[in-house]
Amino acid sequence: MQTTTLLDVSPVLGLQLIKDRALERSLLFEERAGGLILDLPFGQICATEEKSGLRLTLYADDQMKLHLLQEAVDHRLDEAALAPQRQWSLTRPGIAPPNLTFTTVESCDRIYPSYYRVRLSGLALERFSRDGLHFRLLFPPESHLGQWPFLAESGRVEWPGGISHWHRPVYTTRSVDLERGTLDFDVFAHDGGRVTNWCSTLRQGAEVAIMGPGGEWLTSARWIALLGDETALPAIARVLQDLPPESEGIATILTSDAGDKQELPTKSNVSVQWLVRGDGICLVQELKRLRIPDKDRFVWFAGERSEVNQAREMLVSLGLRKEEVRAASYWTR
Ligand SMILES: Cc1cc2nc3c(=O)[nH]c(=O)nc-3n(C[C@H](O)[C@H](O)[C@H](O)COP(=O)(O)OP(=O)(O)OC[C@H]3O[C@@H](n4cnc5c(N)ncnc54)[C@H](O)[C@@H]3O)c2cc1C
Structure with missing residues (x-):
């Protein structure tokens, strides 16, 4: 599967940014005349110079991987404030992002003096055991309770009320039990923590939206x-x-x-x-x-x-x- 976007940026600057990020993360890339190809765990990014900017084409084996790849690229471009109005070619407006999963609380116990262990159950948890270490808990703003992110016409994710008003703390999947269909994560309980407070009142059966996974481990050093x-x-x-x-x-x-x-x-x-x-x-x-x-x-x-x-x-x-x-x-x- 593939999706593509033309970035309204200087191709030289865009290519340099990709190269810097790749070197920082020890990612393999191959330079070609007028562009480069970068291999990532989820797929491949192909960057090519065009007269009017830098074209990025993303390739992945399935919809989920392509979405995760696009999110990672969008995140980096947003961080660098590059081409904020980008339009991706593959769009499915109105549907939920493929990496959004609704789960149900099975239990929430104080397993160690400083930690709650939260067990969630749900379908489609398998990817959390292999594709990345972390995920986000999603808490909508008060004004948009019960509303969830969806894909917009641009191919990007739209957050009701604006992404900056969502609380989206990152947690690490501790384990996934595929037979039972459960995912465990541990919350360090600290003063003033919104997730700590949430854990202290969490009841079996509560609905929890999570987004992920993300954050890979990349080194072969001995x-x-x-x-x-x-x-x-x-x-x-x-x-x-x-x-x-x-x-x-x-x-x-x-x-x-x-x-x-x-x-x-x-x-x-x-x-x-x-x-x-x-x-x-x-x-x-x-x-x-x-x-x-x-x-x-x-x-x-x-x-x-x-x-x-x-x-x-x-x-x-x-x-x-x-x-x-x-x-x-x-x-x-
Ligand atoms: C990749 C990644 C993986 C992570 N994995 C885990 C995980 O598995 N388990 C886990 O518990 N956390 C994990 N964290 C950290 C967690 O996301 C943050 O601690 C987050 O701020 C918790 O959100 P909150 O709503 O409880 O606190 P917030 O509402 O964001 O913060 C409220 C107050 O608590 C303070 N605060 C936040 N964290 C701490 C802390 N650790 N100690 C003392 N004060 C704090 C803040 O300064 C703020 O004043 C991870 C973070 C990242 C980036």
Whole structure:
């Protein structure tokens, strides 16, 4: 399947942007006269220079993958404020986006001192076990309760009331049970959290809209360091679970309570270090202590925005290349 759009931008600028993003994420791309081809887990992006701009054509095996690919592209273009009025060729106006799924709450339990585990049931959950680690919970604005996103004439997603008025926090799929048709995710309970409050009153049978999955894990480096706080624990658990036996390194997890410590199965040789918040305990300090090998290495850091920025700067100053680092802001203080 394919969809295409002509971006009203300088082709040179557009191509450079794609190349920069590809290098940052260690994605494979092939340069051709007047364009490039970029391979992604969901499909392929083909960018070609035209007289009036840069043409992007996206290819994927099915409707879902094509939509996820288009969303990722739209997101990057919006971030860079490029060609905001773009029109995609494949449109199905009025229908729900293929990555929107309605689920029902099966349970919501305080499984660890700092976490609720929410179990959702529904159809079409399989993709959350393979196509990406994360998803968004969707909370419409008060003025548009009961209304959900749909595909517009442009081929893009339309959000009733405007996307900026929706609360769309990101969570990590902890596990999917395909036989039962359930998906589990863990919510770190913190003061003032809208999702924390939501969990405290959540009842079996409640309808929950989720959108995803997204956010892939992309490295084949042998040595890996994973550093994350409470919100990143579920992602670290998922990554450890999927790492091959030849991977080695360390995962450092900062928790709020010693009781949050849990078994994290892995076939790899990555050891797990648990830290409990307290005086002088900080993930950036832990990063400083790491003995990072010279090559075949990858450092992943996720947590509060300002710490993530410090970690990114530190890793760059230590000489790690962009593709050897992933520093992700999971929340903002
Ligand atoms: C890719 C990704 C995956 C994530 N996976 C998970 C996950 O699996 N489990 C999980 O619990 N979180 C996860 N998060 C973090 C989660 O999305 C944020 O913490 C989010 O802000 C929670 O929304 P909220 O509605 O509870 O809080 P908001 O209503 O957005 O924020 C309310 C207040 O809470 C504060 N706040 C937000 N997060 C925290 C925190 N961690 N500690 C202290 N104060 C905080 C804010 O500063 C704000 O003042 C993930 C984030 C990303 C980007």
